[in-house]
Amino acid sequence: MYALTRCGVCRRPRIADLSSKESACPYCGCVQKTQDLPRYFQSSDQNAVREALSQATGFVPPDEVRKKERVAAADPYSTMVYRYEHCSDLDEKMQILAEGLTAIKGTFTLDDVREIAGERAEKMVAAMLDRCIISEVRIGVYRA
Numbered sequence: 061m062y063a064l065t066r067c068g069v070c071r072r073p074r075i076a077d078l079s080s081k082e083s084a085c086p087y088c089g090c091v092q093k094t095q096d097l098p099r100y101f102q103s104s105d106q107n108a109v110r111e112a113l114s115q116a117t118g119f120v121p122p123d124e125v126r127k128k129e130r131v132a133a134a135d136p137y138s139t140m141v142y143r144y145e146h147c148s149d150l151d152e153k154m155q156i157l158a159e160g161l162t163a164i165k166g167t168f169t170l171d172d173v174r175e176i177a178g179e180r181a182e183k184m185v186a187a188m189l190d191r192c193i194i195s196e197v198r199i200g201v202y203r204a
């Protein structure tokens with residue numbers, strides 16, 4: 061049996077294995093008797109207890125994480141757009157786009173390029189592929 065409990069010393073929610081007599085807090089190292097620990101939820105399925113723990117510790121749903129990443133990426137993104145717009149050399153523009161988008165997004169699509177390059181996006185992607193600045197990792201998905 062596993063239980064969702066809370067450390068008596070640092071008060072952090074954690075999981076305790078009820079089959080052992082004592083349980084040590086992974087955060088502060090404090091050892092408590094398992095029987096003395098409060099049990100907010102218990103199950104023989106460790107995954108179910110983990111699930112309960114992630115809810116207790118304010119688990120952030122993937123959508124929220126992505127939103128945060130987008131905010132964090134806003135800066136490098138606008139920096140890249142600025143560099144792109146203030147660069148007159150086409151080869152360099154493509155390099156900035158390819159490396160910038162790959163660094164920020166991992167991979168990118170024609171739509172991502174279009175947001176920055178507008179109507180030239182299609183030609184630019186074709187030219188970038190031509191010059192081996194980018195490669196197509198899946199259909200319509202590129203990276204530098």
Ligand SMILES: [Zn+2]
Pocket residue numbers: 067068069070071072085086087088089090
């Ligand atoms: Zn603790």
